[in-house]
Amino acid sequence: MADKADREVKDAGLDETTKNLSPERIEAVIRQVLDTRASARLKVYLETCVHCGLCSDACHHYLSRDKDPDFAPVAKVKDTIWEMVKRKGKVDGEFIKNAARIAFIECGACRRCSMYCPFGIDIAQLIMLVRRICSLLGVVPQYLQDTTNSHAATMNQMWVQQDEWIDTLMWQEEEASMEVPKARIPLDKEGADCMYSVIAPEPKILAQLIGNMAVIFKAAGEDWTMPSTDGWDNSNMAMYSGDFEVMGRVERLHWERAMQLRVKKIVMGECGHAFRGAVYDGPKWLGWQGTPIPMVHAVEYYYDIIKSGRIKIREKYKEPVTVQDPCNIVRGRGLHHKLRYIMNEMCEDFRDVEPRFEHNFCCGAGGGIINCGPPWKLARMKSTRVKAEQFARTGAHTIVTPCHNCHSGIEDIIKHYKLGMHISFISEILVQTMELPGDKA
Amino acid sequence: MFEFVRGPLVWIAFIVFVGGVLYRLVSTAILAGKEKTVFPTMDLKYGLRSLMHWIVPFANRNTRMRPIFTVVSFAFHICLLATPMFLMGHAVLWKESWGVSWWSLPPATADVMTLVVVFGCVFFVLRRLTSPEVRNVTTWKDYALVLLVVSPFITGYAAHQQWLDARAMLILHIICGALWLVAIPFTRLSHMIWFAFSRAYMGSEFGAVRNARDW
Ligand code: SF4
Ligand code: SF4
Numbered sequence: 184m185a186d187k188a189d190r191e192v193k194d195a196g197l198d199e200t201t202k203n204l205s206p207e208r209i210e211a212v213i214r215q216v217l218d219t220r221a222s223a224r225l226k227v228y229l230e231t232c233v234h235c236g237l238c239s240d241a242c243h244h245y246l247s248r249d250k251d252p253d254f255a256p257v258a259k260v261k262d263t264i265w266e267m268v269k270r271k272g273k274v275d276g277e278f279i280k281n282a283a284r285i286a287f288i289e290c291g292a293c294r295r296c297s298m299y300c301p302f303g304i305d306i307a308q309l310i311m312l313v314r315r316i317c318s319l320l321g322v323v324p325q326y327l328q329d330t331t332n333s334h335a336a337t338m339n340q341m342w343v344q345q346d347e348w349i350d351t352l353m354w355q356e357e358e359a360s361m362e363v364p365k366a367r368i369p370l371d372k373e374g375a376d377c378m379y380s381v382i383a384p385e386p387k388i389l390a391q392l393i394g395n396m397a398v399i400f401k402a403a404g405e406d407w408t409m410p411s412t413d414g415w416d417n418s419n420m421a422m423y424s425g426d427f428e429v430m431g432r433v434e435r436l437h438w439e440r441a442m443q444l445r446v447k448k449i450v451m452g453e454c455g456h457a458f459r460g461a462v463y464d465g466p467k468w469l470g471w472q473g474t475p476i477p478m479v480h481a482v483e484y485y486y487d488i489i490k491s492g493r494i495k496i497r498e499k500y501k502e503p504v505t506v507q508d509p510c511n512i513v514r515g516r517g518l519h520h521k522l523r524y525i526m527n528e529m530c531e532d533f534r535d536v537e538p539r540f541e542h543n544f545c546c547g548a549g550g551g552i553i554n555c556g557p558p559w560k561l562a563r564m565k566s567t568r569v570k571a572e573q574f575a576r577t578g579a580h581t582i583v584t585p586c587h588n589c590h591s592g593i594e595d596i597i598k599h600y601k602l603g604m605h606i607s608f609i610s611e612i613l614v615q616t617m618e619l620p621g622d623k624a
Numbered sequence: 625m626f627e628f629v630r631g632p633l634v635w636i637a638f639i640v641f642v643g644g645v646l647y648r649l650v651s652t653a654i655l656a657g658k659e660k661t662v663f664p665t666m667d668l669k670y671g672l673r674s675l676m677h678w679i680v681p682f683a684n685r686n687t688r689m690r691p692i693f694t695v696v697s698f699a700f701h702i703c704l705l706a707t708p709m710f711l712m713g714h715a716v717l718w719k720e721s722w723g724v725s726w727w728s729l730p731p732a733t734a735d736v737m738t739l740v741v742v743f744g745c746v747f748f749v750l751r752r753l754t755s756p757e758v759r760n761v762t763t764w765k766d767y768a769l770v771l772l773v774v775s776p777f778i779t780g781y782a783a784h785q786q787w788l789d790a791r792a793m794l795i796l797h798i799i800c801g802a803l804w805l806v807a808i809p810f811t812r813l814s815h816m817i818w819f820a821f822s823r824a825y826m827g828s829e830f831g832a833v834r835n836a837r838d839w
Contacts, residue, residue, distance in 0.1 A: 222655055222658070222659065223652055223655035223656035223658070223659055223662060224656070224659065224662065224825075226652065226655070227652060227818050227821065227822055228822065230812060230814055230815075230818065231812075231814065231815045231818040231819070231822055232812075232815075233766075233812055233815050234758065234761045234762055234763075234766050234812075235758065236755060236757040236758035236760075236761060237686060237690075237693075239757040240686070240689065241686075245757070250756070250757065252756040252757040252759070252760035253760070255757040255760065255761070257757075257761050258757070258760050258761055261760075261761050297826050297830075297838060298684075298685070298686075298830075298837075298838045298839065299685070299686040301678055301686075301819070301823070302815065302818065302819055302822045302823055303674065303678075303822050303823045303825065303826025303827065303838060304822060304826075305826065305829075463833070463834075467661055470660065472664075513836065514830070514834065514836050515834050515836070516834055516835055516836070517834060517835030517836040517837075538685075540837075541830075541836050541837055541838070542685060
């Protein structure tokens, strides 16, 4: 039965905001969302679901919490949207608070369960509808809402200011040029082949990743650029908080910046949700047929430059390594084989996970869960036991995570479950193992 | 009484069934058209690819993970659909009413298949009662549905075996069968209709859009 400790977590974003909700307002918002969004699919899904529970074993929350029935995918739908539909929106603030906890904390919209439900019912989409309703009611975990506010005000996720952004790029250009002479970070170079975009936590706390990329681009002989102004951030937490208006603004600006720079494609850093936002959810919301120019995820990019020989591996990484298949680029893009190719090229002792590929478990951090912040960390850890066990079985020392959410989430898992492993982005291993321009080969 | 259930009632049931299915399909298609992304996402190749992996037992990971359930469920669904269509007693009726005749099942086989359906229903009910994750999402309607589904099979079997009053049993059987048909478009039994579409949609999204597999 649903975890008591989780229910008692204090989060002003849920506790305070639900206090003053009037029943009329709740009803109006629920009806508006149910009537205007996803109505055909919602109807078919709700009616088709035969309450068989076959989706349960797909969910890492359910499995990690000793098969607690309340964490089965179908149960999360039952306790949220079923009730809202059944009661025609006549639910109270307490109900909304509970639904918000389920939708924001207990489901990461990883879509694994759609591969286990015989009907392919899109539980994640139903949960996103719940988030949308909560967001319109102003009921969103406080930390997550803060990132959305940041997007709205600064067009990036972490309140990074314009001068900080440029400063960071210049600093990283210097770092990169110490590795490789003449490595540069070209700003606003119109007509370059590609624009490189990152998520805001990179300039804020992981700036070395930008430096790494400058080294890799230099080695690969890439004609690239980065924007000096807003639109450089490809992350999008508004997509997960349910504020689709802000989500749309963020994605539009990101693409517009690329079009202004007249690049042929965007290459993006190692992040999963950013790919989802830029390629699927953003364009969909904006009513676009697809993306205006191609979006190339870092995994695809590394694959291309290794495969084509534009960069060469000098000496393979020795330690035993395993990998995380990020939901949004594996179930969301099918990049798992390319990821394996990179791993095997780069590492001597690659140990695969099981289950893997599309069947891999979510890290538990994605879908905005980790962004709900410290109040929910323990709940998140309780839902990732299967993930920890999966990694422990590989016997690897290093876990490669080509996604920021996975990276932070798995770092927490390693500490919580005392796995004694460490994590790394691909780029961090790549710059150690590849031939650098000027290397005496 | 017998004449009525045997004649008009069955006709009404068929008309409501066909009409109901068409109505549901058309009204849902119109609704889906308003959601700008549903039809453009649908992709024949990937839709079929996904369907194939879900109508063949053990062609997807979930059915491999639970072999007993898979065998029971597939046997149940096949018998559930095939028995009424190919039963010899029904074949006569098809021929009388519509002048169509097709291959029919040997009676002994049909008996076994009927029992498979009944056994399947018992299995599903027991599973609902004993698996916490299933019981948690079960309502009385789910049990009622099982009862509705199994009723024409039990009554049909009883009539065939000449248990109790065979004629009364036959009337009951026809009524249950009529209810069964009518319920398909308007209850959760519609998963029979929607299965192909919801699976194909997910298959298209995974395959055509996201370049991934969904089984
Ligand atoms: S976390 Fe993933 S598997 Fe679990 S209910 Fe949500 S989408 Fe399904
Ligand atoms: S979502 Fe699918 S697998 Fe889960 S209970 Fe409903 S029909 Fe069964």
